Structures are given as structure tokens and as C-alpha cells.
Amino acid sequence: MLTCLDALFTPRLHQCSIFNNDNSPxxxxxxxxxxxxxxxxxxxxYVASLSAAKLRISSTWTPERYTHINIRPVKDVTALKWSQDSNRLAILSPQHVEVVCLDDAHHRVRLDNGSGGLGRFASVDFVGADHLLVIWEFGKAKLWSLSEGKGVELADVKTVTGGQAWQIRPGHTTATSQVLAILTRQGSDDLLNIYFPHLHKQLSSTKLSTVDAQSISWSPDGRWLTVLDTPTAPSSVHIFTPDGHLFRTYPSSTDSSTMSLGIKSAIWSSDSRVLALTRHDSRILLLNTRTFAPLAIIEHSTTIDQRSSPPxxxxxxxxxxxxxxxQRSYIPVSHPVSPPLSKPKSTADPADFGIAEARFNCTGxxxxxxxxRMLNTVWIWDMSSLVAHAVLIQHSNVRRLRWHPTRPDMLLLDCGERIPYIFSIASAQPPTPFEANMPFNLTFTWAETPATSNLAFLAISKTTLRIMYPEGQPSPNDEEGTTAPQANPPNTVFDEGNSDDSLFDVLSGRKPLPPKTEPSYTERIDWEVETEEENSLVRVDDTFREKRRKSVQKAPATSMILDPLDDSEIF
Known part of the structure; x- marks a missing residue:
């Protein structure tokens, strides 16, 4: 049920000073x-969060205007997942997955785990706009069609990897053109499978020469596919064409003996022109994606000295x-300088050595x-000249880096001190710190706003969040492609049964919200369903209520061979 309830508090925007002087940002x-x-x-x-068994959808620009969506009572919700078109939202819990369609308040899909013979639901992700990939904790995986209510088993999917075991080919957004690449393992062999979700058909299955494949990634233009092996393998990176044919491995058999450990990660540039291979010896190899020949090697020296170069x-x-x-401030440091070394770790895990993180901006x-070795130091490299653009030495270790999704000059640094830093590579100024004023352990993430819009990012804890606007909150007329919602009128609600407006219409404030004079359609249906469930063993869900009622006397026909442990159902 969609309801715009009265706010428990009235969110307001206020100015927050970082420093105590008059010139502080x-x-x-x-x-x-x-x-x-x-x-x-x-x-x-939009920003989605979960509170008191209700899903809250807020506007990014005016979070005081929001919509509450009632969901079935569930325990231990582990994640919320958006579809790529921002039209659907999945709520994941160990025993249930509920999918809410934001532009159709009456459409719900619910996946029930049954008796849990395959273990708990471990993850859920949208594959395109109409399919849902669900993986159980014991390795079972199914691809469910949300429109047909049918599930197709994906056997032997690799669920324990160092990265992503599947990915949709970029640049193919229509349902009939989507291609899913997925890693599976049969016995001691890794397999690369190319799958067409809309046809429920597998194109090819390629046996890999990997020891234990860790992740899969498409190039942003969809022309190449990489499979990353364990770092102890002789050849760590395998590059394939879109139809699953092997094109190149790195390192090759002739030069693999020169490396004690293989590649740690493979990162595509946003323009698909460069493939960066991070290594355990603190170097990054840059490959040209036309021939995959080496372009350059980036080295992270413990002493930065450029005195031989012109000032x-x-x-x-x-x-x-x-x-x-x-009080925090930055000072320019002259060459040479040795960044402070991180505290040594007493572990032999290869993941604790070499490059910790590497990220391209949105233009590459x-x-x-x-x-x-130097976790408080950030290097920023100019890919056109292949030299360092700037070096940032933070007071505390940096936990993660985040480039803005649409503005290539903006970099967000999270140092784990509840203080986010924003650095603009287009300016000659140092990073700017911002105080979140939240007494919690926080993570920071960008909101993917248009390049012409003001910046916005989220400060997130386990139970709370705050939306921050480093450049100020824009007026509704300043936003392109989205209408910023206005504040809720007092004592008004949105009744999904008496309005033709979608959730987006409600949040955008295009029409006045109608007063609620009686229980909504969904409330009445929920009461009826609860009464029926008390007197019947037949499970009924919001999505296909009428269809389910007509067909409960007739078992659905199927040609699939059912797993005796799999009694999950989608409604």
C-alpha cells in the first residue's frame, strides 16, 4: 500500500559550518x-530506506516530501536493490523477496523461500527490467521472470568469489538484446556461460583454463569480457570476445615466470580505451584495449621526488x-616527500599487499x-600524459574513493572519521572536508545526479541517513530531467485506490494529494487476505490476487524437473 503519512519530524535544510572562522565553507x-x-x-x-516495516521513498532534493509503502511484515531485511531503470525495488530477507513497482501501486511480486531446504536467500539482483536473479546460500540460483512468474534454474553458479560472478552486457538495454555472462563451476572446472534471459536460452558454455575464477567484467562498450583468476594462477586475466571466444591471456606463458603473484584486479576505463591491471607489487599495468599491448606501468614509490622536472x-x-x-587544513608539500607508511599487518593474505583501490572517473x-603500504595517500593520474596529476596525503587512512557518476572532476574521499572530503581535479585547491554531524559509523556515496545539477551525496549509518548538498540545495526549476517535489500538505495522504497517479507523480508534487476518507483498496484487500489465510492453507499475495484465486483449484502445469528441496514460489 502506498501512503504519504504525516512526518514524524519535519526535515529542514540548514547551514553547517566546517570550521569556526568566518571564511569557512x-x-x-x-x-x-x-x-x-x-x-x-x-x-x-530518489532515496529508498526501510523503517518500521515500511519502505520510505524520498526525493533526493526535498527529502521532506516522501512516500511510505507498506510491505508484508518480514524479519531481518538484509538489503534493498533498485532496478537499473529506477522503476522497481526489491526488498531482500532470508525467507522472502518482495518487489515493488513504483509506477504501478497495485503491482507486487513476492518470492517465498518455502521451507528453506536450499538455505536462506543470499542475494538478489535485477537482470534487466523484467528478470530477478536470486541466489541461495548453498549455491542454488534461479532467474525469475517477473512478468511470467516463472523461474529458470542456473546450475552451479559460482557464489563464493572475490568479485562479481555475473554481469549484463552494457549498452543493451532492451529486453530482446540483453546478454548475461555468468561464471559456473562443475567439479573442478570453471565455465563461462552466455545466456539470453528473454529467450530462457543459453548461447554457449566455454570451459575455462582457470584455477578458480574470481570475477567477471564487461568493458563499458560491451566489446570485451574479462575473467579474473586467482592471483596464484600462471595466467590471471583472460580476455574474451562477446560470444565467449578467448582472445588473450595475461600474463602469457612466456612472461608469467617474471611475476611471483598474478593480477589483483582488472578495471576498465569508462571510455573502454584502457584496461588497468593492478598487481601485488604496488604497480598498475595499463593495456590498450585495441590490441591489449602495454601502454605504461604506474608505480607507487614510497618517496615522491620530481625535482628533476620543471617546477x-x-x-x-x-x-x-x-x-x-x-580544525583541519592543508599545506602544499615540496619534493621530495615520503608519505607515512601504514601500520604493518601480521597476515600473509595476498589481498593485503599491492594496490588497495583503483578507480577511473566517468570519462576515463x-x-x-x-x-x-600507504593507505592515507591518494594518487590521481592524468591518463592523457600518463603522469601524476596530484597527490593527497590525508591525516587518517582512506577507506574508499568514489568519483562522481556524471561529473568527471569530482572525487569523494571517505577516511572513516564521519568527515567526507571532496576534491576537484579542475581546481588548484586542496580537498574540502565536510562535517556530517552524525554520531555514527558512516559511509558516503554519491547520488547520481545530472552533470549540470548541484552535487548531492548520502551519509549512511546502519539505521539513519542524511542527504548532503556541498553546493547547496537547488530550486526545483534548476533541475533538469526531474521535478523536485514540494513539501507535503499537512494531514494529507495518498490513497492508491482512488488516484491514477504513480509514485513518481506523488513525489513530484504535480497534483494536490487527495484527502483520505476511507480505507484504501490495498488495505481492504490485505484485510481480506489475512482473513482468508486464517481459514485456508493457500498462500495469496498482492501481485496476482485475482489470477491466484481463480487458479487455486487447479495445479499449474509445468515441464520442469523440480528439485525436491526447492519449494520456493513466486506470486
């Missing part, structure tokens, strides 16, 4: 919003300092990297 932010598993929609216009060609180095009163023009 300031930003706007929402009040703290109660809600777990907060996640922004791919379109950047105007030396990379700026900014080092953060923090006073006893908590710059690459931001971190090294495990």
Missing part, C-alpha cells in the same frame, strides 16, 4: 532521517593537518589509486 544538509539500508536510485532522483610540471602534493581542537581521463 558551508553546505546544506537534511535532518537525520530514520531508515536502514538506505540506497539512492540509479537515476539519482610547472611537478605534481602538487597536499598534506592534511589536524589541530588539537579538530583520470585514475585515482591507493597503495596498501
Amino acid at each position: 558551508s553546505m546544506e544538509m537534511s535532518e537525520i532521517i530514520t531508515g536502514a539500508h538506505a540506497v539512492a536510485s540509479p537515476c539519482g532522483s 610547472d610540471q611537478q605534481s602538487p602534493i597536499w598534506q592534511e593537518s589536524v589541530t588539537a581542537s579538530g 581521463s583520470h585514475l585515482a589509486t591507493r597503495d596498501e
Whole structure:
């Protein structure tokens, strides 16, 4: 049921100063919003969170306007997942998956795990707009069609990997053109499977020469596919054509003996022109994606010294300092400089050595990297000149880097101190810190707003969130492609049974919200369903209520061979 309830509190935007002096930068932010598993929609216009068995969908720009969606009572919700078109939202729990369609308030899909003979639901993801990939904790996986209510088993999917075991081919958004590449394992062999979800048909299955394949990734243009093997394998990276034919392995058999460990990760540039292979020896190999020949090798030296270069060609180095009163500032550091080394770890895990993180910006023009030996230092490399653009030495270790999805000059740094930093590579200024004013362990993530829009990012804890606007909150007329919602009129609700408006119409404030004079259609149906369930063993769900009632006396015909342990159902 969709309902715009009265706010328990009235979120307001207020100015928050970072420092105590008059020239300090300031930003706007929402009040703290109660809600777990907060996640922004791919379109950047909405933020979803879960609170008190209700799904809250807020506008990114005016979070005081929101819509509550009643969901079936579930325990231990583990994640919320948006579809790529921002039209559907999946609520994952160990025994249930519920899918809410945001532009059709009456359409619900619910997947029941039955007796749980295959274990708990471990993950759920949208595959395109009409399919749902569900993986159980014991390795079982099914691809469910949301329109047909049918599931197709994907046998032997690799569920324990170091990265993503499946991915939709980029650039193919229509249902009839979607291609799913997925890793499976039969016995001791890894297989690469190319699958067409709309046809429920597998194109090919290629046996891999890998020891234990860890992840799969398409190039952003969809022309190449990489499979990453365990770092102890002789050849760690395998490059395939879209139809599953092997094109190249790296390192090859002739040069694999020169490396003690293989590749740690493979990262495509956003323009698909470069493939970056991070290694355990703190170097990054850049490959040209036309021939996959080496372009350059990036090295992270413990001493940065560019005195041999002209002063105007030396990379700026900014080092953060923090006073006893908590004031933060940056000073330019002259060459040479040795960043402080991270505390040594007493582990032999290969993942704790080499490159910690490498990320391209949205145009592929710059690459931001971190090294495990110097976790408080961020290198930013210019891909056109293949030299360092800037070096940032933080007071604390950097936990993660996030480039803005649409603005290539904006980099977000999370140092685990409840203080996000924003660095613009287009300016000559150091990073700007912003205080979130939340007494929790926070993570920060961008909202994917248009490139012409003001910046917005989320500060997320386990049970709360706050939306932050470093450049201020724009007015509704300033936003392109989205209408910023206005504040809810007092004492009004949205009744899904008496309005033709979709959720997006409600959030956008295009029409006044009608007063609620009687229980909504969904409320009445829910009461009827609860009464029926008390007197019958037949399970009925919101999605296909009428269809289910007409067919409960007749068992559905199927040609599939059912797993005796699999009694999951989709409604």
C-alpha cells in the first residue's frame, strides 16, 4: 500500500559550518532521517530506506516530501536493490523477496523461500527490467521472470568469489538484446556461460583454463569480457570476445615466470580505451584495449621526488593537518616527500599487499589509486600524459574513493572519521572536508545526479541517513530531467485506490494529494487476505490476487524437473 503519512519530524535544510572562522565553507544538509539500508536510485532522483516495516521513498532534493509503502511484515531485511531503470525495488530477507513497482501501486511480486531446504536467500539482483536473479546460500540460483512468474534454474553458479560472478552486457538495454555472462563451476572446472534471459536460452558454455575464477567484467562498450583468476594462477586475466571466444591471456606463458603473484584486479576505463591491471607489487599495468599491448606501468614509490622536472610540471602534493581542537587544513608539500607508511599487518593474505583501490572517473581521463603500504595517500593520474596529476596525503587512512557518476572532476574521499572530503581535479585547491554531524559509523556515496545539477551525496549509518548538498540545495526549476517535489500538505495522504497517479507523480508534487476518507483498496484487500489465510492453507499475495484465486483449484502445469528441496514460489 502506498501512503504519504504525516512526518514524524519535519526535515529542514540548514547551514553547517566546517570550521569556526568566518571564511569557512558551508553546505546544506537534511535532518537525520530514520531508515536502514538506505540506497539512492540509479537515476539519482530518489532515496529508498526501510523503517518500521515500511519502505520510505524520498526525493533526493526535498527529502521532506516522501512516500511510505507498506510491505508484508518480514524479519531481518538484509538489503534493498533498485532496478537499473529506477522503476522497481526489491526488498531482500532470508525467507522472502518482495518487489515493488513504483509506477504501478497495485503491482507486487513476492518470492517465498518455502521451507528453506536450499538455505536462506543470499542475494538478489535485477537482470534487466523484467528478470530477478536470486541466489541461495548453498549455491542454488534461479532467474525469475517477473512478468511470467516463472523461474529458470542456473546450475552451479559460482557464489563464493572475490568479485562479481555475473554481469549484463552494457549498452543493451532492451529486453530482446540483453546478454548475461555468468561464471559456473562443475567439479573442478570453471565455465563461462552466455545466456539470453528473454529467450530462457543459453548461447554457449566455454570451459575455462582457470584455477578458480574470481570475477567477471564487461568493458563499458560491451566489446570485451574479462575473467579474473586467482592471483596464484600462471595466467590471471583472460580476455574474451562477446560470444565467449578467448582472445588473450595475461600474463602469457612466456612472461608469467617474471611475476611471483598474478593480477589483483582488472578495471576498465569508462571510455573502454584502457584496461588497468593492478598487481601485488604496488604497480598498475595499463593495456590498450585495441590490441591489449602495454601502454605504461604506474608505480607507487614510497618517496615522491620530481625535482628533476620543471617546477610547472611537478605534481602538487597536499598534506592534511589536524589541530588539537579538530580544525583541519592543508599545506602544499615540496619534493621530495615520503608519505607515512601504514601500520604493518601480521597476515600473509595476498589481498593485503599491492594496490588497495583503483578507480577511473566517468570519462576515463583520470585514475585515482591507493597503495596498501600507504593507505592515507591518494594518487590521481592524468591518463592523457600518463603522469601524476596530484597527490593527497590525508591525516587518517582512506577507506574508499568514489568519483562522481556524471561529473568527471569530482572525487569523494571517505577516511572513516564521519568527515567526507571532496576534491576537484579542475581546481588548484586542496580537498574540502565536510562535517556530517552524525554520531555514527558512516559511509558516503554519491547520488547520481545530472552533470549540470548541484552535487548531492548520502551519509549512511546502519539505521539513519542524511542527504548532503556541498553546493547547496537547488530550486526545483534548476533541475533538469526531474521535478523536485514540494513539501507535503499537512494531514494529507495518498490513497492508491482512488488516484491514477504513480509514485513518481506523488513525489513530484504535480497534483494536490487527495484527502483520505476511507480505507484504501490495498488495505481492504490485505484485510481480506489475512482473513482468508486464517481459514485456508493457500498462500495469496498482492501481485496476482485475482489470477491466484481463480487458479487455486487447479495445479499449474509445468515441464520442469523440480528439485525436491526447492519449494520456493513466486506470486
